[in-house]
Amino acid sequence: MSATTIGGGATTPGGGRAAGDDAGGVAAAAGVAVPIHGRAWTFGRDVDTDLIIPARYLNMKTAEELAAHVMEDADPDFPRKVQSGDILVAKENFGCGSSREHAPMAIKGAGIPLVIAKSFARIFYRNSFNTGLPILVAPEAVDGISEGDTVEADLATGVIRNATTGAEYQAEPLPEFMRELVAAGGLLPYLKARVAG
């Protein structure tokens, strides 16, 4: 194995303040970009991982079990109210706190196909990418979306459309390395190919 700089040298994603670990940008699912169309649930800044999935449930590790408690401490009825296809919209620093991958697992397990935020905490950013939960960094979209609005998003282009108001927004682009990981089918296939190579 050779020493490597990934993605052709220095990259400063997004311009200005980095959004999360290891970059800001269009995310992350190691799959095909399917158009997303769902109802928005809005949250404030600093939504922490204990709020997303309280530690008392960390003796579980399947998406199904965890999804039954997603965002429960923010709103005890949320796991019942959220419908498959709904999306989360939050302000700065979404996913701060613990490294628990159970947080993106719980969100994904609830059928939520996308989180849009002004910025993401760094470990949550990595974990979303690694577990295939699409996330978009789009501050203007966050300001332009109200709870209950219908939102459409194209993960391939990063275009977000508020179907309720008609406004359209552009998410920060995906850094080149993230594209490489996505193309490889995710982190572990990427690393496996490196070792084999």
Add this chain to the structure above:
Amino acid sequence: MSMTITEKILARAAGKDAVQPGELIIAKVDFCLGNDVTAPVAIDEFEKAGFDSVFDSERIALIPDHFTPNKDIKTAQLVKQMREFCKKFGIRHFYDVGRVGVEHALLPEMGLVGPGDVVVGADSHTCTYGALGAFATGVGSTDLAGAMATGEVWFRVPESIKFVIEGGLPPYVTGKDIILYTIGQTGVDGALYQAMEFTGSTIDALSMEARLTMANMAIEAGAKNGIFPADDITKAYVHRRFLREPRYVYSDPDAAYATTYRWNAADIPLMVAKPHLPSNTQAAAELNGIRIDQVVIGSCTNGRIEDLRMAADVLRGQKVHPDVRCIVIPATQAIWQQAMEEGLFGVFLDAQAVVSAPTCGPCLGGHMGILAEGERAVSTTNRNFVGRMGHPRSEVYLAGPYVAAASAVAGHIATPDQVGSRKAAA
């Protein structure tokens, strides 16, 4: 090219002469770890991906500390999965009850991590080892699975922020107060993605325990890592302890920093972080009206011997307030034994505090001290998020051991002076 400590360590681990902030690299890890929450998910991912070997069985530690001694059947299953994985791959740094301690106290104590290392852990408080002059950062379970299999992990090289702290600290003010003060100034995402580098005469005078406390909470400012330049205190700590060769790395005098903050140590009071963010700080002396139900003294932040000595200094000859439960949790077996031999347990028991087995336990609302609705705790741990220690409508106030112990005696948030302790300025 001028570089910071963090940049130099990452350049070495990437096999490059130099790196700069923003650059994406693949680095070789010197050590990786997971716990009973994160390792089982990592093992699942490792197996799903079809890996059949680990990169180095001596450089992986799986530490069941969060819910141990196993709090329920589900937890027992998780720890069993870790035990079996370690047996299968010859990973000997697996420690069961009787040997285990809180991971970020245990690994430095055992000499498994040290200066110049690149350490990744599937636990956000992995940043603790920056106190030793290591680059250490928290990652998720899938990253841990990749690191265990290949010994590699990708990073975006962080910018560094420098904190220069000068002068003597007021009486009873500790590393915990410095880091709470710092987070209060920067906010919980004030160092998002960045490295926090701590220097200055105040830092030079801090014990290794105090530095571990500070580095531990770098994540609470959103940082990727916290780091302290090694000095004689570092060298004395790792001497005959660290199992590999230390690599002492220092920032170049003209290295670039995104920001430099300067604190005057004399301005830092005994601090408390109020619910529900570690940045929601206020001087402890201003919070006397806040009545409490529980005090927790322990964790990867403040469960080391120096912390227990501080608590004992305040509790000696005192009684815990009748309306308060005071739970003391030495972070490792070695700390437990030392505290016992120093007579600290006699002080705690006389004060009617309880001493627990090493565990993360109540810090994350796991077990061994959960709060009911409407209850309030003062805790030496690191997070005070909604529901962190129990019921979603319970509250956690973060503080250092002196304030925690004084509050246990007073029944409300208090400083040592307010319960009759006296100490001169350092």
